[in-house]
Amino acid sequence: xxxxxxxxxxxxxxxxxxxxxxxxxxxxxxxxxxxxxxxxxxxxxxxxxxxxxxxxxxxxxxxxxx
Amino acid sequence: xxxxxxxxxxxxxxxxxxxxxxxxxxxxxxxxxxxxxxxxxxxxxxxxxxxxxxxxxxxxxxxxxxxxxxxxxxxxxxxxxxxxxxxxxxxxxxxxxxxxxxxxxxxxxxxxxxxxxxxxxxxxxxxxxxxxxxxxxxxxxxxxxxxxxxxxxxxxxxxxxxxxxxxxxxxxxxxxxxxxxxxxxxxxxxxxxxxxxxxxxxxxxxxxxxxxxxxxxxxxxxxxxxxxxxxxxxxxxxxxxxxxxxxxxxxxxxxxxxxxxxxxxxxxxxxxxxxxxxxxxxxxxxxxxxxxxxxxxxxxxxxxxxxxxxxxxxxxxxxxxxxxxxxxxxxxxxxxxxxxxx
Ligand SMILES: [Fe+2]
Ligand SMILES: [Fe+2]
Numbered sequence: 001x002x003x004x005x006x007x008x009x010x011x012x013x014x015x016x017x018x019x020x021x022x023x024x025x026x027x028x029x030x031x032x033x034x035x036x037x038x039x040x041x042x043x044x045x046x047x048x049x050x051x052x053x054x055x056x057x058x059x060x061x062x063x064x065x066x
Numbered sequence: 067x068x069x070x071x072x073x074x075x076x077x078x079x080x081x082x083x084x085x086x087x088x089x090x091x092x093x094x095x096x097x098x099x100x101x102x103x104x105x106x107x108x109x110x111x112x113x114x115x116x117x118x119x120x121x122x123x124x125x126x127x128x129x130x131x132x133x134x135x136x137x138x139x140x141x142x143x144x145x146x147x148x149x150x151x152x153x154x155x156x157x158x159x160x161x162x163x164x165x166x167x168x169x170x171x172x173x174x175x176x177x178x179x180x181x182x183x184x185x186x187x188x189x190x191x192x193x194x195x196x197x198x199x200x201x202x203x204x205x206x207x208x209x210x211x212x213x214x215x216x217x218x219x220x221x222x223x224x225x226x227x228x229x230x231x232x233x234x235x236x237x238x239x240x241x242x243x244x245x246x247x248x249x250x251x252x253x254x255x256x257x258x259x260x261x262x263x264x265x266x267x268x269x270x271x272x273x274x275x276x277x278x279x280x281x282x283x284x285x286x287x288x289x290x291x292x293x294x295x296x297x298x299x300x301x302x303x304x305x306x307x308x309x310x311x312x313x314x315x316x317x318x319x320x321x322x323x324x325x326x327x328x329x330x331x332x333x334x335x336x337x338x339x340x341x342x343x344x345x346x347x348x349x350x351x352x353x354x355x356x357x358x359x360x361x362x363x364x365x366x367x368x369x370x371x372x373x374x375x376x377x378x379x380x381x382x383x384x385x386x387x388x389x390x391x392x393x394x395x396x397x398x399x400x401x402x403x404x405x406x407x408x
Contacts, residue, residue: 013343013347014171016343017339017343019340019343019344037241038237038241038337038340039233039236039237039241040233040237040340040344041340042336042339042340042343050312051335051336054336054339055308055336055339055340056308056309056312056335056336056339057308057309057312057335057338057339057342058309060178060309061309063178
């Protein structure tokens, strides 16, 4: 493995997901590894996604006053 | 793609001009229900914009910069922009008065407040297989050039919003893998439905509002003056995709269409959850920080996207509701049978 100076950055979107840039793998609470296939991924932060660990927009239903 | 069948005097005139028959198009007249639902006007504008994308096999490439065509395009564009501005004035004014909001919050509030009819909900639960296929055919007009309009905006930006737009487009264009190009994935999905994946194959069956959906993106993206509106449009489009795509994918599986059809929508559940944030925050937020005067236009572009989408959804659902016989007319057959001249 080559040394790398690439950094992983995380941005919390208000009321939304975590945007993660520069990761190769996201490991969830159970220890399962999920491959990262795009430059930037949205990781669910509301806990209600149907496609964990990825955000699927479900947080919108939570903030919408129904 | 070959030139479509004209649908009235304006599109007829455009076809004549494109074929270098130096006839002036007919004088512009308004349809009763406004320009967005005017088949003739939307088709004429669609052809004029198309010269800047892939063009037509039966039109000389030089027509792209023909002065008569550009003059006509400018007139039609002006009409469409005015109609969109008046339809969205209230929504934009409301978004501008949201108290103590930063720009991404303003934009998000505008997008969240929109409530069009849920085509996705209908596709998920009730649509027949034929209706799902009908939906795919109408969507082919835009999705075979999905996100292309916004690439025209790149050279008009600088700094952070440019980097963010390029990153978003990189993902739309397959992130380095041709088979992941979203346009290609949509072509695969069309094939999975037994449809023709050829660009523009269903142009003669596209409804006025299907054409308008494409035209509004081109209207904004092809004019530097409207770069803010173009990016607001993109943000609204991306922000109203993830949740509907989840429902549509379920509907596709429910009616028994192959996985390759659902795969396009599965990809968009995940991709657009990212794209939404990038478009609202990294693109539009950064643009308005650089150029605060563009705030209103960004909101206008987003509101225009939502207004056209709501109208198109309403019409599509109404057309399905009125065709309940087993081999009832689809929205397409009706669109294809709508009066044309010439
Ligand atoms: Fe896409
Ligand atoms: Fe997208």
